[in-house]
Every structure is written in structure tokens, then in C-alpha cells.
Amino acid sequence: MKTYIITIGDEILIGKTLNTNAAYIGERLTANDFQIYKTSVVPDEEEEIIKEFEKAFEESDIIITTGGLGPTHDDVTRASVVKFFNTELVLDKNVLNDIHKLFKQRNLKPTPVNEDQAMIPKIAVPIRNEKGTAPGMWIEKDNKIFVSLPGVPHEMSAMIDDFVVPRLIEKFGNPSETKITTHLLTTGIPESFLYEKLGNLNELLDGAKLAFLPSQFGVKLRLTVTAESQEAASNKLSEIEQKIRALAGRYIYGKDDDTLEKVIGKLLKDRGLTISVAESCTGGLICSRITNVSGSSEYFERGLITYSNGAKVELLNIDEDLLIEHGAVSIEVARLMADGVRKVSGTDIGLAVTGIMGPTGATETKPVGLVYIGICNEKVCTAKEFRFGNDRLLNKDRTSQAALEMLRRTLLGIPYDE
Secondary structure, three states: OEEEEEEEOHHHHOOOOOOHHHHHHHHHHHHOOOEEEEEEEEOOOHHHHHHHHHHHHHHOOEEEEEOOOOOOOOOOHHHHHHHHHOOOEEEOHHHHHHHHHHHHHOOOOOOHHHHHHHEEEOOOEEEOOOOOOOOEEEEEEOOEEEEEEOOOHHHHHHHHHHHHHHHHHHHHOOOOOEEEEEEEEEOOOOHHHHHHHHOOHHHHHOOOEEEEEEEOOEEEEEEEEEEOOHHHHHHHHHHHHHHHHHHHHHHEEEEOOOOHHHHHHHHHHHHOOOEEEEEOOOOOHHHHHHOOOOOHHHOEEEEEEOOOHHHHHHHHOOOHHHHHHHOOOOHHHHHHHHHHHHHHHOOOEEEEEEEOOOOOOOOOOOOOOEEEEEEEOOOOEEEEEEEOOOOHHHHHHHHHHHHHHHHHHHHHOOOOOO
């Protein structure tokens, strides 16, 4: 089935907002064997939107739009849908109840503008929105499927996963074969190195598909298997996954929707261990990620942002002479920070980072991207040097990921020698 994705919004056209919605929809539909025929971006103008609807209906089987369903004057997608399908708006009481429920949870009262969002094109099946006020729309006409979703990414993605993809599979899925996709999440190894480790992919995959999806947090491996039955597909997927783990298992920290902080949280909780963190160059990002996990108070005791030398001396009890001798960005200070935060907090583990995020702060011997990560427990107190790039924000992400990965490997006894 040919799918046409339309993103609606001036903010996308002028480059103020990245078009992550089209990428998300494309990935989800491709994983379920729906062909992405074309993607486009149109402004918040009714005439242009309708022109794109006409083109999409002529060229494709499934049309999915995002954006322009909000309550303000520049949200014109719903009006464009009404005009294009020559229909009218009717009140959907279930959607209205959803809106009232959402506002009650936030201790707010909906305005008439918000309540107006419960008016749905008469020919549409509403797609309920549990995360916002704008419902989506599912319309079937002339053997085509038309879907309109809000542009807010977390609202759109929930509707895609919970409603759109399952319904498309129900209508168009091929019962004669089964496709299964899983994602293996790796970190601490560049894409090219991982590719080399996996060797001959034709032999490894035996007809399955493997995609390498790199980011600053690591490389996601998307593995897709098609077989004549669910059991056969599951067995083949499991067999290939085990082969990949045998070749690169130390770099795989999770699957699918796992995050490194969730994986680490479970390890700490299962072992009954506590941790504290001292951050310099990341400014609290590691602590933020750890506490993104519900229940993290069971193992996370405290985090200290010791950005200045004075803070390192005062809060971590690091000798000022040592700071002057080695410099704040050094393997010695990373160890002392990890040991210091562990001792002042009384936790089982201390984790620390110090580095130069850039673009300023470098010296002849200490370039931008130089980072030291220290970790201490009752048996070992060590630190490791890392070299990242020149982008400040990417360096913060990479440092936080490397620190959490160093913690994971320490908990599992996996050497960090690469």
C-alpha cells in the first residue's frame, strides 16, 4: 500500500522545527511493510493544504497528515478536511468528555475554544487523544484511507502506535506471512566498528533485514524478519539476535523501548545498591536521566553539580593543591570526584564526570571534547579518558551516555577496555 505523509505547518517550512513526525510515521509504517511513497510539507494555508490532499488522493492509497489541529486561528487543517470531503462538523460527546477529563486532571477549566475541538467531521471516526485536546480523524472514502493527526509529537506517536498502525494492519495485513521487528540498542561503539564486528551479514541474516541507526547515544540495530507464521518468525528472530549478541553482546544494553537509565535502575534495584553522582561538565544531565525513571529514589541518593574548583573542594573534599597540580579536567580529579561523592553521601557507588564541552576552554594539551569519567565502589576506584567532538550539546549527551554505560559495565563486570 502506497502511503503519502503530509506535514502541515509554517514552523516546519521555515526550519524552526524539525520534521520528526514524518520520520516517526515512516519508521513505524515501514516496519509493518507499508510503502512510504512520498512525504511533503505544506504551510498553514487552506488552499495549499487542499491542493496537497488532492494530489495525495490521486497518487496513493493511504494519506496521513500531522499538524494544524490545535485550537488557535492558524490551525486550519480541520476546516480543510471539511471542505475537501464536502462534509460538516458534528459534536462527539466522547471527545468532549476526554477534553473535560484532561483539564480536570490539570486543575483547569476548558474554554469554549478547547471544547470546540470536540467538533469532528461527520464522516470521520475520531481518534481519541489521551495526551492532549485535539483528536485525530480516520476517514475512509473511495477505497482510500485518510488519517489526520495532531502535530504535537508525543500525541501523534501515541495515536500512530495505539490506533493507526493496528487498524491499518487489520485492514491490509497479509495473513499469509508474519513480519516481526525488534531493535537492539548498542552504545560505546561506532557504527563502522559494529558493522565490522558482525562480519558477513548475508550469512548472519539469512534473508532477514538489518538497519544501522546511529545517534549520539549509540547505534540502534533494527532487525526485521518475515516468515510464514508467528512461530517461525519468532524463532528466526531469536536465532539471529543470539548470533548478534555473541559477536557484539558487550555493547548491547537493551531492546526496543529500553533506555540506558532504565536498565541501570533495574540493575541497581535488583542488587540493592545505591548511587550518588558528581557532575561538572554535564551540569546535572546524568542526574536528570537517572531520575527520569520512576522509583529511582530507591537507589539514587544525591547528585552534586560541582562546576567550579571551589565546589569540588567544598562539597567533595578534594585537596586544592591536587586540583592545581592536575587541573580540574584530569583522570586524577575524576577519580577523586567519584570517591568524594561516594563518601559524603554514604552510597555504594560514586560516579563522576569532568571535561571540556567547548567551544571554549581548551588548552594545547586538553582539547574540546576531552572527558574523564570516574567510578568508585568499595572494591575499585577508577577513571577513564574519552574523546568526543566539538559540539557542546552533543558532547553533554555523549558524556552522560558514556558515564551511564561505564556504570552498567561495572555492575555487570564487563571490561571497559575499548
